[in-house]
Amino acid sequence: MKRFSLGKEERLLISSEFKRLIRKGKSQSTEHFEIFTFHNQIEKRRLGIKTSKKIGSAVKRNCIKRLLREFFRLHKTHLPPSSDILFIAKPGADRLNYSGLCEELKILLKPDKPL
Numbered sequence: 001m002k003r004f005s006l007g008k009e010e011r012l013l014i015s016s017e018f019k020r021l022i023r024k025g026k027s028q029s030t031e032h033f034e035i036f037t038f039h040n041q042i043e044k045r046r047l048g049i050k051t052s053k054k055i056g057s058a059v060k061r062n063c064i065k066r067l068l069r070e071f072f073r074l075h076k077t078h079l080p081p082s083s084d085i086l087f088i089a090k091p092g093a094d095r096l097n098y099s100g101l102c103e104e105l106k107i108l109l110k111p112d113k114p115l
Contacts, residue, residue, distance in 0.1 A: 005073070006047070006069055006072065006073050009044055009046075010044060010045060010046055010047060010076075011046060011047055011048070012046050012047065012048030012084060012086065017048070017084065018048055018050070018086065020038070021036050021037075021038050021048065021084050021086045022036055022086065024038055025037050025038035025084070025086065026038070028108050030104045030105070030107065030108065031090070031092070031104065032089065032090050032092055032093040032096060032101075032104060033087055033088065033089060033090060033093060033104065033105065034087075034088040034090065035085065035086065035087055035088075035105075035108060036085070036086040036088070037080070037083050037084065037085050037086075038083065038084045039080075039082055039083055039084075040082055040083060040084045041082070042082070043081065043082045044082070045072075045076050045079050045080075045081065045082070045083055045084075045085065046083075046084045046085070047068075047069065047072045047085055047086075047087070048084065048085070048086040048087070049064075049065050049068050049069070049086070049087050049088075049089075050086065050087070050088045050089070051064055051065060051088075051089040051093075052089075054091045055089055055091060055093060055094050056094050060094040061089075061094075063094065064089050064093050064094060064096075067096075067098050067101050068087050068089075068101070070098070071098075071101060071102060071105055072085070075105075075106075075109065078109050079109065
């Protein structure tokens with residue numbers, strides 16, 4: 001059976017990795033998200049998520065994080081291999097449902113649009 005879980009090796013955990021990604025990575029933006037990507041040396045796709053208190057309560061921020069993790073989990077095969085990806089949620093992202101989030105982020109994942 002295919003494993004869809006998001007393991008520890010697929011997450012950005014260290015503050016310096018987040019800073020490097022913001023400083024050196026390529027940036028793309030949608031209405032509700034800013035996305036940074038950067039090539040890594042470990043041959044794994046890794047995910048980082050940042051939400052600020054401007055989004056709303058902890059419940060809303062955690063909901064956005066769950067939706068982004070689920071999106072990454074289901075679409076990671078469409079992302080470039082050996083890349084670190086950071087999603088930064090903008091105010092208003094808490095009003096999106098999962099299908100709205102997918103539509104918005106799939107625009108950035110189109111094959112003709114490089115990350």
